[in-house]
Amino acid sequence: MTNLQFLSLRGCTRLRSLTLDSSSNLSSSPLGPLQHLEFLDLDGVSLDSIPDDVPKSKSKLRYLNLSCASIVSLSLPFFQDVSNLKELFFLGCASLKYLPPSLTNLFSLETFYISESQLVSFPIKTFDQMPKLCDLNLKNNQQLCFLPKLAGNTSLRSFSLSGSPMITHVSLRACRSLEIACLDDLDKLEELDLAELARLKSFSLSRSHITHLSLRACRSLETVYLHGLNQLEELDLSATSIKELPECISNLQRLRRLHMLALPKLRRLPWHKLRQIPNVFNVDQCEQEKIGDHEFAIQSSVEENCQRSKYSVGAQFFLTDTRLFSSFGLPNFVDVELDRPASFRSFFISVSSRNKRSNYENNDMDINFIDPFQNKKLACYEDIPLIASAFKQQFRERAPLNRHIEISSTKQYPSGLDNILGVTKSLSVGDNDFISSLTDLSTEFKMLLECKLRQCRHMHAIFKPTIYNLGPELETLWASELEKLTEVLAYLEIEKDGVAQLSEKEYGLDLIVQVVSEDEQITSRMRRTKSGDWIEVDRESEITWWWGRNEFSSLKHVHLEYCARLERIFPVKLLLPHLETLTVIHCGNLKTVFYEINYIWVYDSSDNNVRFQNLHTVQLHELPKLSHLYERYMEPLVMRQWKKLHFRGCWNLQQLPLLVEERSQKVLVDGEARQCKKLKARMGKDQLSHYDFKSPHPLASIKEHVKNNIFLM
Numbered sequence: 001m002t003n004l005q006f007l008s009l010r011g012c013t014r015l016r017s018l019t020l021d022s023s024s025n026l027s028s029s030p031l032g033p034l035q036h037l038e039f040l041d042l043d044g045v046s047l048d049s050i051p052d053d054v055p056k057s058k059s060k061l062r063y064l065n066l067s068c069a070s071i072v073s074l075s076l077p078f079f080q081d082v083s084n085l086k087e088l089f090f091l092g093c094a095s096l097k098y099l100p101p102s103l104t105n106l107f108s109l110e111t112f113y114i115s116e117s118q119l120v121s122f123p124i125k126t127f128d129q130m131p132k133l134c135d136l137n138l139k140n141n142q143q144l145c146f147l148p149k150l151a152g153n154t155s156l157r158s159f160s161l162s163g164s165p166m167i168t169h170v171s172l173r174a175c176r177s178l179e180i181a182c183l184d185d186l187d188k189l190e191e192l193d194l195a196e197l198a199r200l201k202s203f204s205l206s207r208s209h210i211t212h213l214s215l216r217a218c219r220s221l222e223t224v225y226l227h228g229l230n231q232l233e234e235l236d237l238s239a240t241s242i243k244e245l246p247e248c249i250s251n252l253q254r255l256r257r258l259h260m261l262a263l264p265k266l267r268r269l270p271w272h273k274l275r276q277i278p279n280v281f282n283v284d285q286c287e288q289e290k291i292g293d294h295e296f297a298i299q300s301s302v303e304e305n306c307q308r309s310k311y312s313v314g315a316q317f318f319l320t321d322t323r324l325f326s327s328f329g330l331p332n333f334v335d336v337e338l339d340r341p342a343s344f345r346s347f348f349i350s351v352s353s354r355n356k357r358s359n360y361e362n363n364d365m366d367i368n369f370i371d372p373f374q375n376k377k378l379a380c381y382e383d384i385p386l387i388a389s390a391f392k393q394q395f396r397e398r399a400p401l402n403r404h405i406e407i408s409s410t411k412q413y414p415s416g417l418d419n420i421l422g423v424t425k426s427l428s429v430g431d432n433d434f435i436s437s438l439t440d441l442s443t444e445f446k447m448l449l450e451c452k453l454r455q456c457r458h459m460h461a462i463f464k465p466t467i468y469n470l471g472p473e474l475e476t477l478w479a480s481e482l483e484k485l486t487e488v489l490a491y492l493e494i495e496k497d498g499v500a501q502l503s504e505k506e507y508g509l510d511l512i513v514q515v516v517s518e519d520e521q522i523t524s525r526m527r528r529t530k531s532g533d534w535i536e537v538d539r540e541s542e543i544t545w546w547w548g549r550n551e552f553s554s555l556k557h558v559h560l561e562y563c564a565r566l567e568r569i570f571p572v573k574l575l576l577p578h579l580e581t582l583t584v585i586h587c588g589n590l591k592t593v594f595y596e597i598n599y600i601w602v603y604d605s606s607d608n609n610v611r612f613q614n615l616h617t618v619q620l621h622e623l624p625k626l627s628h629l630y631e632r633y634m635e636p637l638v639m640r641q642w643k644k645l646h647f648r649g650c651w652n653l654q655q656l657p658l659l660v661e662e663r664s665q666k667v668l669v670d671g672e673a674r675q676c677k678k679l680k681a682r683m684g685k686d687q688l689s690h691y692d693f694k695s696p697h698p699l700a701s702i703k704e705h706v707k708n709n710i711f712l713m
Contacts, residue, residue, distance in 0.1 A: 004034050008041040010065075015045045036060055043067040043089070050074060058082040067091035073098040079105050090114040104129040110155075113137040121146035131155060134177075139163050150175060157199075161186065172197060179220070183208070184227075194218065205229065215240060216259075227251060235259070238284075244268040250275045262286055267321065271328040279345075281315040283324075315347035322351050322407075326416035346402035349420070353411040403447070407432060418442045430454040437490065439464040450476040457483055461490035475578075476557045485563045488570065489551075554578055556614075561585040568595040572632055575611055580641075583619040590623045596631045616641045622649040629657055636660040647671040655682060659690040666692035 009015065038060050047069045058081050065087075072095050079085075079102035086108055090096060096117040103123055106112075109130050119141050126148045127133060132155050138144065140163035147167060150156065156175045161167060162184035170186075171193040172178060178197045183189070184206040192210055194200070200218040207228035214236040215221055221240040226232070226248045233254055238261035247270060249255065255276075260266065261284040269283075317324075405421065406428035407414050413434040421427070421442035426449060429435060436458050438451070448471060453462065459482050463470055479485070556578050560566065566587045570576065572594045584590060620626065630637065633655040645667055647653065656679055659667070669676065669691050676693045683691070 002034065003036050005036055006039040007034070007037060008039070009045050010041050010043045012045050015047070039063040041065045042069065043091075046070050050078065059084060061085055063087045065089040066093065069093050070095050072096060074100050076100045077102055079103050082106060084108050087111040088113070090117060093117045099123060099126075106130055107132070109133055111135040115139040115141065117141050117143075119144050122148050124148060127153060134158070136160070142166070153177075162204075186210075197221075208232075224248070230254065233257065238262050241265050245270060245274075247273050256280065258282070260284070264320075266324070269324045269327070271325070277315070279314055283316070284318040285320045286318060314345050317347070317349040319349065319351050320353050320410075321412075322410075322414040323416040325420050328416075328419050347404070347420075349405040351405070351407040351414055352409045404428070406430075407435075410434065414441065421445060421448075423447050426450040426452075428452040428454075429456055432456045433458055435459055437461050437464045439470070443470075445471050445474065448474050450474075451478065453479040453482060455481045456485075460484055460486055462488050464490045471552050471555070473554050474552055475554055476559075477555065478557075478559045479561070479563060481562045482566075483564055485566050487566070487568055488560075489574075552576060556580045559583045560587060563587045564589060566590050567592075569593050570595070572596055572611075572630065576615075577613055579612055579615045581617045581619075582615065584621070584623060585619070586622045588622070588624060590626050592626070592628045592631045593620075594630045611637060612639055612642075614641050615639060616643045618642075618645045620645075620647040620650050620653075623647075623653075624649060624651055626650045627652050627654050629653075629655075633658060640664075642667050645669045645671075647675070651675065653679065655679075656687075656691065658687055663690060666690055668692050668694055670694045 037058075040061060040063065043065045044067070047066075049071055050066065050069070058079075061082055062084055064082075064085060067089050068091065071093065078100050083105060085106050088106070088109060088111070091113055092115065094116055096114075096119060099119065099122060101123045103126055107129060110132050112130070112133060112135070115137065116139075120143050127136075127150050128148070131153070133153060134155050135158045136150075136156060137158070137160045138147075139160050142163070143166060144164045145166035145168070147161070147170060150159070150170075150172055153175050154177055156172075156178050158180045159172065159175075159178060160180075160182040161170065162182050165185060165187040167186050168188050169191045170183065170189065171191075172181065173193045174196045176196065176198045179199050179201045181194070181197075181200060181202070182204045183192070184204055186205075186208045189208040189210050192205075192213060194203070194213075194215055195217060197215075197218045199220050200215075201220050202223040203215060203218075203221060204225040205213070206226065209231045210229065211231050212234045213226075213229075213232060215224070215238075216236045217239045219239055219241060221237075222242060224237065224242065224246045226235075226246065229252055231254060232252050234257040235249075235252070235255060236259040238259050240263065242260070242263055243265050244267065245260070249258070250273065253276075255278050257280040258278040259282045261282060263283070264285055266283070266285055403423060403425040404427075405417070405424050408428075408430040410432060418441070422444045423446070425447055427438075427445075428451075429438075430453070432455070435441065435456055437460065438445070438453075451474060453459065462477070462479065462482075462485070477488075479488075551574060553575070555576055557580060558569075559581075560569070560583070562585070564587065567589055568591065569584070570593065582593070584593070618629070620629075636658050638661055639657070639659060640661070640663060642659075643665065645656070647669075648671065650671070653675065656669075667690060669679075671679075671693075680688065680693060
């Protein structure tokens with residue numbers, strides 16, 4: 001039997017010794033002569049001790065299984081000559097307390113399992129001498145309190161330390177081959193270093209008192225299971241391959257900071273399954289190659305970040321796919337007052353296919369204002385205030401908004417934002433080819449205060465009719481370079497016979513509208529059929545789309561520029577009681593500001609005599625087709641706060657609004673001398689008494705027709 005290579009005594013539970021008899025010397029073991037033995041399986045053999053010569057020459061031994069042995073320790077030289085051993089098992093060795101220092105001689109060891117033992121520690125530098133170790137399983141060693149250094153082991157693929165409640169520190173840093181790590185039931189764990197585990201695919205940690213956990217730069221990590229981490233406050237999953245936010249996050253009751261940066265594979269956030277949201281929640285879908293292992297867009301220190309950010313942002317999202325918000329539900333996470341622990345108190349959401357982060361710390365709501373006169377040196381503009389700069393100053397004077405969404409340069413329609421837009425305070429949309437109207441994004445903007453639009457090349461109307469009171473809190477509207485924009489508010493127009501003219505593509509089928517006569521009396525309700533015809537329906541039928549006279553009742557500032565196709569802005573029936581400033585620049589096709597139209601309207605019995613009662617400044621520049629500010633120019637208006645009218649390049653302007661009642665001061669009119677002369681000639685004496693035509697700049701009339709560089713495309 002001296003040439004025996006494979007020996008298995010598995011399951012010989014009554015075997016207690018490997019010696020010839022109980023009184024003989026250990027050196028007389030019958031296994032001693034097996035010098036060519038490569039595989040030795042003693043699993044289930046209840047041995048009290050292992051002789052040193054089992055076998056005598058261990059140089060060829062590759063597999064050794066001593067599971068379920070009753071041994072307390074091994075002799076010091078036991079592993080002296082076992083340099084080729086690849087697999088070693090001590091499973092269920094409940095009496096094992098010590099391992100010999102010769103364990104460090106296992107240079108070729110690849111698999112090492114030891115569980116349910118009484119081990120307190122390993123020999124120092126045990127794993128430093130095992131460069132080929134791939135699979136290390138140390139489960140349920142209740143007394144184990146010290147783990148030798150594992151950091152830097154480049155071969156380790158699987159590691160389990162579950163059920164070792166005395167362990168306080170674990171470092172797996174730079175174990176670049178590690179794919180699976182299981183660290184459950186580590187009750188006293190205080191420090192865990194898992195940085196730079198490039199191949200880690202699965203990670204499990206449960207019942208630990210750890211407060212901070214970082215899996216940053218574990219680029220292959222796909223599965224994370226966390227349970228019973230009642231003390232965990234900060235979790236970093238940045239630069240991993242996670243595709244979906246783990247549902248177990250909702251069980252982390254004390255989690256305050258969650259960082260998920262550089263996650264290009266992230267496709268889903270199960271909002272409907274989350275019971276709470278961390279106070280600070282950072283998500284970034286940018287490409288991994290664009291972000292280094294240690295260079296992230298957002299500081300990991302939340303306190304420092306919030307101090308630096310004037311928006312005091314609690315949740316920050318830099319996304320390429322807005323569908324992450326598809327399951328976001330207002331009832332679960334957002335209250336109107338936002339006073340629940342689970343609510344988003346503040347958020348900043350940036351959507352861009354180019355991962356273009358806005359420097360919202362250094363500018364105002366990401367609005368890059370254009371000075372329309374910066375390249376003009378004409379004297380006729382020297383006395384005109386810098387409109388854009390003044391408008392920008394209005395934002396600076398306000399308290400920063402803490403719920404902001406900006407959308408720019410997207411490669412697809414930004415769907416899924418309906419609910420979150422319902423509680424957004426500021427919105428910025430730019431460089432977009434998909435959005436035709438903001439109403440397509442959401443039917444409710446209940447809390448929107450400021451809106452900025454720029455280079456939305458497919459937008460025909462900013463808002464469309466909806467069954468909700470659209471924009472009740474909107475205060476500022478800024479739009480620039482909307483090349484297809486024809487109107488700010490889309491209305492359902494009616495022909496003389498009372499039939500509404502609607503586009504099926506824009507409004508769909510089975511549309512129920514309410515027809516209102518000129519004297520604001522409800523005449524009928526109409527429904528559009530699949531054939532495109534309109535039929536009258538019962539007046540109790542639910543209205544599908546409508547506008548009300550009190551829409552945008554909080555609107556204060558409107559700024560429109562470089563919208564070449566814009567024809568009209570607001571209907572005369574909108575009261576706009578808080579409108580203060582109106583600026584329109586380089587809109588070459590604009591014909592009227594406040595226009596008359598036959599449209600679908602909801603009956604409103606409120607006072608119709610006073611409109612635009614807080615409007616004090618109107619700026620109109622380079623509007624060659626503008627004929628009227630107020631299309632009902634013969635209807636008297638009560639505008640007690642109107643103080644200034646600046647215009648340049650409005651060569652077709654024919655009438656100014658007819659004002660009534662005594663005013664404390666006249667409206668200051670500043671325009672080209674020749675145009676002012678035409679307007680004065682068309683006014684009666686009573687009307688002239690309300691306007692003060694300012695003497696123009698001496699050179700203001702040298703070039704009356706300033707070249708318009710805005711063309712229809």
